[in-house]
Amino acid sequence: MSIPLSPPPVAHRETHPLRRLAMAAWLRQSLQQVLPPLLGILLFLFLWALLAARSEGLPGPLVTGQAALELFADPFYDNGPNDMGIGWNILHSLGRVGAGFGLAALVGIPLGFAIGRFAFLARMLAPIISLLRPVSPLVWLPIGLLVFEAAGPASIWVIFISAIWPIILNTAAGVASVPQDYLNVARVLKLSEYKVLTRILFPAVLPHLMTGIRLAIGVAWLVIVAAEMLTGGIGLGFWVWDEWNNLNVAHILIAIVIVGLVGLALEQSLLLLARRFDYHS
Amino acid sequence: MDKFVELTRVGKHFETRKGRFVALREVNLDIARGEFVSLIGHSGCGKSTVLNLIAGLLEPSEGGLICNGREIDGPGPERAVVFQNHSLLPWMTCLGNVQLAVDKVFASRSKAERRERSEAALRMVGLDHALHKYPSEISGGMKQRVGIARALVMEPKVLLMDEPFGALDALTRAHLQDELLRIVGQTRSTVVMVTHDVDEAVLLSDRIVMMSNGPAATVGDILTVELPRPRERLALANDPLYHQYRGAVLEFLYQRQRRPAA
Ligand SMILES: Nc1ncnc2c1ncn2[C@@H]1O[C@H](COP(=O)(O)OP(=O)(O)O)[C@@H](O)[C@H]1O
Numbered sequence: 001m002s003i004p005l006s007p008p009p010v011a012h013r014e015t016h017p018l019r020r021l022a023m024a025a026w027l028r029q030s031l032q033q034v035l036p037p038l039l040g041i042l043l044f045l046f047l048w049a050l051l052a053a054r055s056e057g058l059p060g061p062l063v064t065g066q067a068a069l070e071l072f073a074d075p076f077y078d079n080g081p082n083d084m085g086i087g088w089n090i091l092h093s094l095g096r097v098g099a100g101f102g103l104a105a106l107v108g109i110p111l112g113f114a115i116g117r118f119a120f121l122a123r124m125l126a127p128i129i130s131l132l133r134p135v136s137p138l139v140w141l142p143i144g145l146l147v148f149e150a151a152g153p154a155s156i157w158v159i160f161i162s163a164i165w166p167i168i169l170n171t172a173a174g175v176a177s178v179p180q181d182y183l184n185v186a187r188v189l190k191l192s193e194y195k196v197l198t199r200i201l202f203p204a205v206l207p208h209l210m211t212g213i214r215l216a217i218g219v220a221w222l223v224i225v226a227a228e229m230l231t232g233g234i235g236l237g238f239w240v241w242d243e244w245n246n247l248n249v250a251h252i253l254i255a256i257v258i259v260g261l262v263g264l265a266l267e268q269s270l271l272l273l274a275r276r277f278d279y280h281s
Numbered sequence: 282m283d284k285f286v287e288l289t290r291v292g293k294h295f296e297t298r299k300g301r302f303v304a305l306r307e308v309n310l311d312i313a314r315g316e317f318v319s320l321i322g323h324s325g326c327g328k329s330t331v332l333n334l335i336a337g338l339l340e341p342s343e344g345g346l347i348c349n350g351r352e353i354d355g356p357g358p359e360r361a362v363v364f365q366n367h368s369l370l371p372w373m374t375c376l377g378n379v380q381l382a383v384d385k386v387f388a389s390r391s392k393a394e395r396r397e398r399s400e401a402a403l404r405m406v407g408l409d410h411a412l413h414k415y416p417s418e419i420s421g422g423m424k425q426r427v428g429i430a431r432a433l434v435m436e437p438k439v440l441l442m443d444e445p446f447g448a449l450d451a452l453t454r455a456h457l458q459d460e461l462l463r464i465v466g467q468t469r470s471t472v473v474m475v476t477h478d479v480d481e482a483v484l485l486s487d488r489i490v491m492m493s494n495g496p497a498a499t500v501g502d503i504l505t506v507e508l509p510r511p512r513e514r515l516a517l518a519n520d521p522l523y524h525q526y527r528g529a530v531l532e533f534l535y536q537r538q539r540r541p542a543a
């Protein structure tokens with residue numbers, strides 16, 4: 001979504017007719033950009049308010065907004081491990097996603113390259129990957145708890161295992177789809193395997209890789225909240241669970257919006273990054 | 282005639298899902314140093330296969346190939362290839378694409394000299410103004426020039442070209458043919474070029490190898506083109522000898538090797 005950034009030309013006392021025309025066009029364009037999403041949000045708030053008015057426990061938009069203002073007035077207070085500001089909870093969740101995802105990238109990218117480059121390895125690992133990939137990530141949580149005997153590493157482990165499949169599969173697909181022509185150029189030049197990797201395979205695969213990373217981060221963010229609900233500690237998921245136990249529904253609604261916004265921010269920043277790395281073939 | 286490139290009873294088959302497909306059989310061909318040879322034939326007859334065998338990108342199923350007294354086993358920069366669809370790496374500039382070849386082939390030279398070589402190669406194909414452009418930013422003709430520069434800069438023993446101008450419009454194609462004539466005249470390179478353009482073949486070649494239709498295609502006939510060099514496109518237009526050669530190739534393609542229901 002691109003909203004025109006230039007301000008409307010300042011109206012002088014005697015505006016040139018062409019200027020006025022341009023201004024009208026600018027106004028119309030920005031209205032067309034801003035109006036529909038605004039209407040959508042208003043409609044949503046209206047339906048929400050309507051629903052809240054007829055329900056016992058569900059707070060309306062106004063009450064929730066009030067609660068959000070209070071919550072974000074002091075996002076980084078710290079009253080011991082069970083009572084920390086919302087900012088800390090978000091940062092902790094992001095930290096786990098970062099750690100789990102980072103490990104997944106560290107393992108998944110080289111593995112994806114190897115699988116894409118060597119058909120033998122691809123056939124060897126195909127049954128394992130096909131079997132494990134559809135398994136819901138949360139199923140790995142008990143295994144993580146068993147092995148690591150701690151909630152933090154266990155939830156990082158769950159992120160790792162759910163983020164690794166899109167990274168492996170997209171990288172491998174990218175490597176396998178590198179045009180034979182590019183590889184023939186490398187063969188005629190007798191480039192070393194290292195040069196083939198850095199000068200040809202890696203740049204050719206980068207767009208696929210970025211897709212894999214984007215999908216992986218998306219899944220990781222979906223999973224972390226659920227994992228934290230189960231493990232406890234500090235984090236958005238645990239915070240939601242805690243607020244549910246306190247029957248603070250307004251905070252749960254706020255959490256939904258936060259999870260959505262952070263997910264959106266992750267996705268958009270990765271899209272931006274991907275565009276930076278993409279070459280125009 | 283000294284035999285610089287030698288194909289002896291070369292056969293090539295591919296294992297496909299529908300069984301073995303024999304693409305080439307009994308291909309015999311000798312190419313002299315500094316000679317310009319064209320391979321012409323109907324689409325699918327096996328021209329690219331012959332070229333890729335000389336390049337070493339494919340291995341023969343039967344027979345052997347020799348270049349400069351040594352058996353061809355695998356590709357190498359002494360047999361540079363200009364690919365049909367330019368095959369420039371889109372994440373490198375024109376200079377970067379040429380530099381990749383120079384850095385490999387002239388690894389022992391100084392950085393400055395390598396850079397100078399790359400620029401000189403691009404200058405030779407008239408692209409000194411586009412050194413820092415990416416392939417997506419230049420026209421098809423310019424891309425093909427970069428491909429030619431990348432191949433020539435390796436100072437190959439043999440320059441292999443697979444329909445280098447096939448995807449270009451007639452004017453650009455004529456222009457590049459003239460430039461190739463000039464460059465090859467300067468460098469005295471040995472060239473094997475695949476084409477399906479009769480005029481291109483007659484204009485550029487010392488000999489035209491006409492291939493029979495596949496499957497199991499082979500050398501149908503070889504035409505020696507004894508037009509003096511340097512050749513001028515305009516002068517040749519009224520040259521009866523030129524038209525005689527042209528007629529001979531056309532006759533081969535459209536009478537003796539008529540395309541079966543193309
Ligand atoms: N890798 C391959 N596998 C199976 N068949 C192939 C392969 N490469 C080429 N062929 C077949 O060999 C024949 C000759 O191909 P090619 O040399 O590309 O023809 P040309 O360049 O003359 O158009 C064609 O019928 C083609 O389908």
Ligand SMILES: [Mg+2]
Pocket residue numbers: 328329330
């Ligand atoms: Mg071909």
